[in-house]
Amino acid sequence: MSIIERVRRTISGPESSGDPLLDELRAALSEDRVKIDGAQRSLLGKDASVFDGGNSGPICYPTTTDEVVAIMKIAESHDRAVVPRGAGTGLAGGAIPLGAPVVIAVTKMNQILEIDEDNGIAWVEPGVINLDLTRHLTPLGYHFAPDPSSQQVCTIGGNVANNSGGPHCLAYGVTNSHVVALEVVTASGDVLMLGGLDAEPDGYDLRGVFVGSEGTLGITTKVAVRLTRNRPAVRTLLLSFSNTRDAANTVSGVVAAGIVPAAMEVMDQRITVAVENYVNAGYPTDAGAVLLAEVDGPEAGIDIDAERIRQIGLDNNATDVRLAGSEEERAALWKGRKTAFGAVAQIAPDYYLHDTVVPRSKLADVLDEIYEIADRHDVLVMNVFHAGDGNLHPLLIFDGREPGVLDRIHAAGGDIITASLDAGGVLSGEHGIGVEKQKYMDRLFTPDDLDHQNRLRRAFDPVCRANPGKVLPMGHSCADIQQLRSVPAEVWG
């Protein structure tokens, strides 16, 4: 832009782009917070999943709830869909823009607004990064319990939308248990306060329903998160086994014994080797599988459960049981676990991180099946997962440049879903449905079940303008299809 032009714009406001939608959005926010350039649109056309990018319309970066309301109203008047977006680390394609929607990226709404110790909560904006929140709370003796492996980058708004979990959600519960109130803006621009700081807020549990709704009920603009007190004592055990079956049986044995540890994570040998090569965390590379188990609580009884877990491991043929002797050793082990996905980059450039849940007693059988499925489709699989709640994360590793490889990956993914459902499991434990698993929803739910999910959705968003084309299979939400079709085929289309 020339200097003369810039001066002229400062004096007379943004020049008309010729597109009324863009002009109105820029007038409501500011020119520099509404983007439409190719680079931005291509970047925000994808998330961290393996699914094809979508096609975004204007990308807005609001800083206040009022601006979000304005965006919703402008989008509505132009009959355009809206897609909320956090850090874009979602793995189910939830943030992929379909049908050239207005994308609302909340990354500039990133303030920790208030810490209210008397009520045990903090008010935060949705763009706050998960780990930043916990770091902020550490000096006060608290943390935010959900700790997804992506916690260095993912946002609280994204955690709420996906009801995210993490290794330490076994004892403490996933995001839904750690959010007490939400301010949200619906697609028609209504501001709702859902839930509350009081013990049992009145009315239907709309807060509980909104968490995990993947951006399809509206956008979160403020969150009251629960503060979890840091525990005085912690014991971290590393159990080694010659195979994944023994590790999985130990996990179900611990649960069956009535112990709910803070975390129980299993890694198979392939991923353990990758992690060791990557960060040198102290894992044994000769073990067929390792189990990282952590108990925490008051100092006096902390060793009781740790000892019982050790014994259950030995009963299930553990070849070695190690207790982390120092905070450094413990931190190194967790660093290894949490960088597992980074570690696979040395092996192949791409991965598809799958996510299903099975009954814990079926873990060993389903794992065996997953290795067979990978062999059958000639793909490399590694397993690193939240074993304590039966949440499998098969990691399919590949090089996307290889012709035909994605077809094999998706075929293997489909078989993993079948194996999990056949074992009495469900489609997703924490990544959500997005565009990834829509077509499998009718394997878990009847048409009537899905119809009722659709009704729930319509109560918030009767015309399905918030993140259309996600979660429910297309046949069950006709309004979605309408919404996607109603997009004008011009500029951004």
Place this chain on the structure above:
Amino acid sequence: MTAVLYTDDAVLLDFAADVGSEGAVAIEGARTRWGLGGPLEESARLLAAPSGIVEYVPEEMIVTVRAGTTVADLHAELAERGQWTALPERGGTVGGAVAVGQNDFRKPARGELRSAVLQVRYVSSEGKIVSGGGPTVKNVSGFDIPRLITGSLGTLGCIAEVILRTNPIPAVERWFRADGADPFALQRVLLDPGAILWDGTSTTIQLAGHGVDVEADIALLADHGQFAEVEAPAAPTGHRWSMTPAELRNLPTAGLDAFIAEVGVGIVHASSPQPKPPLSASVQLVHERMKAEFDPTNRLNPGRVVGVR
């Protein structure tokens, strides 16, 4: 074991047929919270939900139970395997407890009811059996129908069967009471109290967990008052107030005759009903749409409104 899409449980199918698709109906549990939500329309047919424990898998910490089962019967069965659920024990049925959605007065020890309902099967306004959620402890497959139905007071569907998460019963549970001890200070000092009840004068505390942890907590109590061990108290009765944990500090000056407050939680049991503002207009709108979507003919528990005490 494959995920069961369509139930072939004849008991549930009979219940669905009883509910049918026409005429006002309401499900009668044990009537322990019958007045909640306002008076029921007189034309409503009263039905009982089916009862019985369908499947209990202690190793998975889940139980499938029909709605008409009493919480007492359920908990008696689970206790044999050292487990219980977050459902309150006050004489009611499982379906009633889920429909009402209130927690036990020992919520810190027992857990949150709304997180314990993993799957719900209910009969819809159209007389169909609908399921939401799933049998695993972790699940984000689709919209959270269990959370919508929990606490909906039977106005969106007639609860027939639920899958609940169970929890291990702690090794030790003991109760202590002292006059004049500051319950708010104790709440900060104790890591995991099972319950802290306060009537403005005396503080009654449940300590639960491993025996050694409870002993360590007893030692802490001594710094805060003359605590004596007491029998487990009965569940408080009266009107239920929902307050923020911080608001409880002001209770002694709130003009209440008598109260029992759940410190750290925010529930207050009082002799008079809580004055409360209406829902905001925007939330009310979603409520009305939700009711219209799930019960277009307004036949489920007509007259009752969620949130009316």
